Amino acid sequence: MNNTEHVTATTSAVGVRLEGIDLSFGKTHVLKGIDLQIEPGEFFAFLGPSGCGKTTLLRLIAGFESAQAGRVIIGNQEVSHLPPWRRNLGMVFQSYALWPHMTVRKNVAFGLEERRIPRNEINKRVERALDLVGLLDLARRRPSQLSGGQQQRVALARTIVIEPQVLLLDEPLSNLDAKLRVQMRRELRQLQRKLSVTTIFVTHDQEEANTTADRIAVINDGIVQQIGSPMELYDRPANLFVANFLGVANVVEGSMTEENGKVVFHSSDGVVVVPVTAGNQGPSSIVFRPQNLTILPQDTKPQPGTTQLTGKVEHKEFLGGVVRYRVAVGGHFILVDAPHQRGETAMPEGTPVTLCLNDDQVIGLTH
């Protein structure tokens, strides 16, 4: 993917709409009323833990599963009843599924041959696709003679060469080592921009989703929990699942009450009392991130605009850029990240500390 002179711009990217998708395997209810709108040209991720139904959803779009209810609409066409080979969607499989009896070139040419495209046109497009993923030199090899990363690129080339309406990626990076994964996800993102093809990416890795996707649908238990850009999801999680799944979150349970025209959160044991900018009264939780707190030795002057909590360092982890403290505050354990500078020492376990929580960073979630 080092060559920028060949740009295969898909002339008109199409959107994908899922309406009321319901799918069961026998008694297992896998997808429960999924509604989604993916915009043309968007890089969209399905993010969720394993078993949440995200791969099933992707396979449903590709036509390998059929739902008991609901519609799949690609562009303006409903495809729910079309077989996979009529949908013109490009899917990259988790296992790559490269055919071992064909060379790289044959693998890539396959989809074009199926479309009865003239031979010289096929040759041209295969060259272009292989060039795009930087594998022109290896065209005569067999898949078994390639490394994991190269196989992944062949799988990608094989898929994009047909200029699919939508690109479907099923955990495409999960079989690569960590370093290659970072590199490949960048290349994937660049390639997607270059082709401006609507792309759906299935992953269980939030970092992968955050770094590649324009928007993410967080899926759990067959239900879309929240849809939004990576930052929106992180900053304004709709529920505790999303808050916990994306990044590290401190969660305190309690209830909201109104005092002097302001909403105030009280934890159930009364230890944590924080003003909250928005939220309804009643039982609720608050969520805040480890970097929303400052950790100070006890009796230091507190920062303005913060709520103070006192506790004791219970555990610490040095993560490189930050030191993560686990602080016991009453019955709660609060994670706090303190940026680390060269030469600084971490506070030892057992140190009594004051935590300053930035009030405006607290997210209130009504139950």
Next chain:
Amino acid sequence: MAISEFRKHPGQTAAMLLISLFLLAFLVIPVVQVVFVAFMDATTGQFTLLNFKDFFNTALFRESFWNSIYVGCMSVLVASAFSMPLAYFTSRFEFRGAVIIQSLGIIPLIMPPFVGAVAMLMLFGRNGSVNLLLDQWFGFTIPFMEGLNGVIFVQSIHYFPFILINLSAALQNIDRAMEESAQNLGCSGLRLFRRIVLPLAMPGYVAGASLVFLKVFDDLGTPLLLNVNNMLAPQAYLRIASIGIKDPMGYVISVFLVVIALSSMWLAMLALKGKEYATVQKGGGGLAKRRMRPWEKVFAWMIVLVIMSLVLAPHFGLTLLSFGTIWSYSVLPDAFTFDHFVSIFAETPEYMTNTVLYSSLAGIIDVVLGTAIAYIVLRTKLIGRQWLDYTAMAAVAIPGLVIGIGYLRTFFGYQVPWLENQSFATWWVAIVIALSIRRLPYALRACTAALQQVSASLEESAENLGASKFSTVRKIAVPLMAGGILAGFVTSFANAAVELGMTLMLVSKNSDGPLSYGIYVYMQSAAGRGSGAALGIVAVLVVGICTLLSHIVIERRQRKYVMGRTD
């Protein structure tokens, strides 16, 4: 360094040594004896090529040579035409007929082809039921059984399961993502089958097809009973049977049989080289199965029924023959009777008991050897391990007749110590060993295929957790191979029961003869056909029931190991 491999693994080395000795004594030496005689001047004992010159100067031998090749190729073709749709239906669809195909597909293997031949002659011959009916209703006949046609027809009906079984197994090993990715790229239906599924299943197909070719090429009984003598195997047998064990021409033909069969095997191996695709990546796998649409179901059932009625034709004919009184120039026998069954149970029960004893022993020897060789070849680094595989597999290219002749020449002089006046060559144990040698290749291939599917990491993780080599084999490899091992046992058992060429040579008295021998003895005369057919029915039943049982076991095991797809 290479030698130290042996020292490091004394257990494996001992196993390899024992197997090598067994193969040397009971396969290599007898066959080498036969080859020696072919190159030996009968009177002086000097080396000579004169025998081969004689062979090529005889028009009958040249004709026989080409006929054998023609029949082998045509049988593969017809057998493929039977197997492909059946394998496709069972591996691709949720098809009720699959069970029928799987079990009925084994049935022809159970029955000695030469028994089928006689029955087929009654049904499809010039004056057989089908042609009588055709002539009566439409005024024409079809020469199903004329000359070489008859051999091809009977052989392909009989041996197509080799292709079916191997092809089905190969199809089941294809990762679903392989075809899904093709569908995703716009490929479907028959094109998908031709471009992706078939090439991936090719190794299995080639293995099956080469087996069919070899079996047909080697088969003695079918052409003999169809009275087609201008083929190589019957010529070899007739020379030795009529002129005697000293006549070199039988040995020369044996050498041809062996060489051609060996080279076709070698070609198949070349074709397969580097193409053993282990495409299943996560636990289960196999092609996606779907329900058939109604018209597809009708179509599939029609094909299945046509093929199955052909497959069952020999059995149907055999049944009629066994219950019929007189059957000649008529669509059906004149009347029906139980007399043939009464007479075989009263007069010759030993044919049945011998068969069960010989086949089980041979089958057990085969799966033990097969598992051990597969393991040594695939999982150890012992030098020469590949040769173990080649040698054992070479047995497939040695016609039973040749092994029989070789045993007679090699072991006739050896007495069994505790039995008086009993030469080892004519002792029943020699028959068992010869059967196991002859059937080892089938069991070995099944075991090898099974072990290839077991990822080495499964065994390594057991060793990592403290299991010794032996208990890893016992607790991990063998249970995971169980399906393949059982399949090996079944083919070995079923095949041992139908072996004829060798048995004809080695059985010295009727009381030592297995079913196939008894059937042949009865079938030689028109009067004995009824009893021969009754014996044939018993053979079909005994082996059929065993096969069905082990099939159920395989199914159950496989269901146990199919894992759910991860999300």
